[in-house]
Amino acid sequence: MVSRPSIQELQEIARRARIETIKAIYLAGSGHPGGSLSIMDLLVALYFGGYVNVDPKNPYKPDRDRVILSKGHAAPAFYTILAFKGFFDKELLYTLRQLGSPLQGHVSRKHTPGVEASTGSLGQGLSIALGMALKARVDGLDYRTYALLSDGELQEGMTWEAAMTAKHFKAKRLIAVIDNNNIQLDDFVPKVNSGIYPIEDKFQACGWHTITIDGHDYNQILEAYDEALKVSEEKPVAIRAITVKGKGVKFMENTPAWHGKAPDREKFIEAMKDLGVSEKEIEEFLSKYDRKN
Amino acid sequence: MFLYTKDAPKGDIRKVYGETLVELGRKDPKMCVLDGDLSTSTKTAMFGKEFPDRFFNVGIDEQNLVGVASGLAYDKDRAVFASSFSMFLTGRAWEIIRQHVGYNDLPVKLVATHTGITVGPDGASHQMNEDIAIMRAIPNIRVVVPADIHILKKVLYKAHETPGAFYIRLTREKFPIVYPEDVEFELGKGHLLREGKDLTIVAIGLMVSHALDAATILKEKYGIEAEVIDPVSVKPIDGNLLVESARKTKKVVTIEEHSIIGGLGDAVFSVLGEHYPVPVKKIGIPDVFGESGTAQELLRKFELMPDQLAERIYKWLKTL
The missing domain is CATH 3.40.50.920 (Rossmann fold)
Known part of the structure; x- marks a missing residue:
């Protein structure tokens, strides 16, 4: 493994990324903070832990690793990571969801460099990822394909069509990461449709290797990614990452209500404080960017 | 100029589809073909036999069929043909077609073989009479309906060389030959x-x-x-x-x-x-x-x- 930032450094990147994500959603006045915050540590470890071979200067070079954000509503988190990686200017994050912005409400390959597939309609990303993994075989390339899934979208039948088919074609270097924050739009997952559990058994029955981790513990995340890289040479790998929806912002944590709404000014300030932003910085940000008040 | 008479011979649309895929596959080593457990009916199996590494029969899962085809096509560096009966390809997988093939104008060529009332004995469940309506409604998707084997072949070549999404409506039935072999086809030209x-x-x-x-x-x-x-x-x-x-x-x-x-x-x-x-x-x-x-x-x-x-x-x- 190439040298990578320490765990403390990764955690600091994630904290800053959470701040930018919430700023973007606040300015947009809409968006999905809960699922953006829950997947953040998984994204930071992936992109800054050395697991994704991408070049922001040449975002679609043929041998790059592919990351498909199947849970397309986590777009604010994904855009923040892409901006931090240098795919585009960070200022662009503050145009999220605005007319004419390249940062669409759900990720779109047509609009944003670094995005591999246009998603937003759930349950489709694993199929797309499988197609990309099979393309590597056709072209004799050995790039990796990561599909970042929500737990709720495991209710979509198409996810399992793809899971079965990946086994049939012995897909290589295909890794699914499931952000298991246990909340979907209406309520906690077990209250809406508990049938997705147990997750591991289902993927195993489809011929996948599974790993279960705490999706906010960097030691566990990095170990899981290392294991996935090895095992995915033989069979597809699903990492079930148990996460906290809204992670990092106390009043959002584990609360279905924060699945898909933006904080108002008061709540925004509270969130920023939770994430360690000083009052002076918050004030500066609001006076520069907040056109709502 | 045109051959057609009341007693014109018939041409096997599906067979010509299969043969043309093989021809195109020989010219283009990157082209991929997918099917959903109907490859012996749609005749994509002919391509699969000659190019097993570039043929993916995904089974009975048309949403996944279009998803995998899109994954193969997202880089827009090859033509990807995806076939099934129209009911399942355009009906079952409509939203996947819209979100990926249409929205991103991917070079996915959706070719459906069993369309309309002439699907016949299988009955209403298989008689897709609404496919043109639902494909037309999606931006970027070019909708083409060949009338015989000669223009079909030209349509397939055109779809292969043209970037972007196509829906090509074929048939289960043999059609009378209407056009001479050297008929020309240009998108948007009747x-x-x-x-x-x-x-x-x-x-x-x-x-x-x-x-x-x-x-x-x-x-x-x-x-x-x-x-x-x-x-x-x-x-x-x-x-x-x-x-x-x-x-x-x-x-x-x-x-x-x-x-x-x-x-x-x-x-x-x-x-x-x-x-x-x-x-x-x-x-x-x-x-x-x-x-x-x-x-x-x-x-x-x-x-x-x-x-x-x-x-x-x-x-x-x-x-x-």
């Missing part, structure tokens, strides 16, 4: 197959040969001279050719083996309504479901046989 001054008939697919036969009957029985146009591509449609013909004849009939809602008829209606409003009669499958029967029996039941078409058109002309 063919004027018969000249006339009294009315314009616009038809696609199998209905092109039926329209030509109906035109002969109209002439012989009633002395009515019908112009016959095959637009070939329903989207984009050859507006100039339609308007030019309507200017001359002032009356237009559309004939399709598809619902009269949202198909060829509405596409023609839209163009003429805006540029040269004349009376338009839409002939096709009315707003009902089909049923089991042979293709010929069903075509008769829905009054799409040439003699029936001639009578329907004649009666309509009398009401004007």
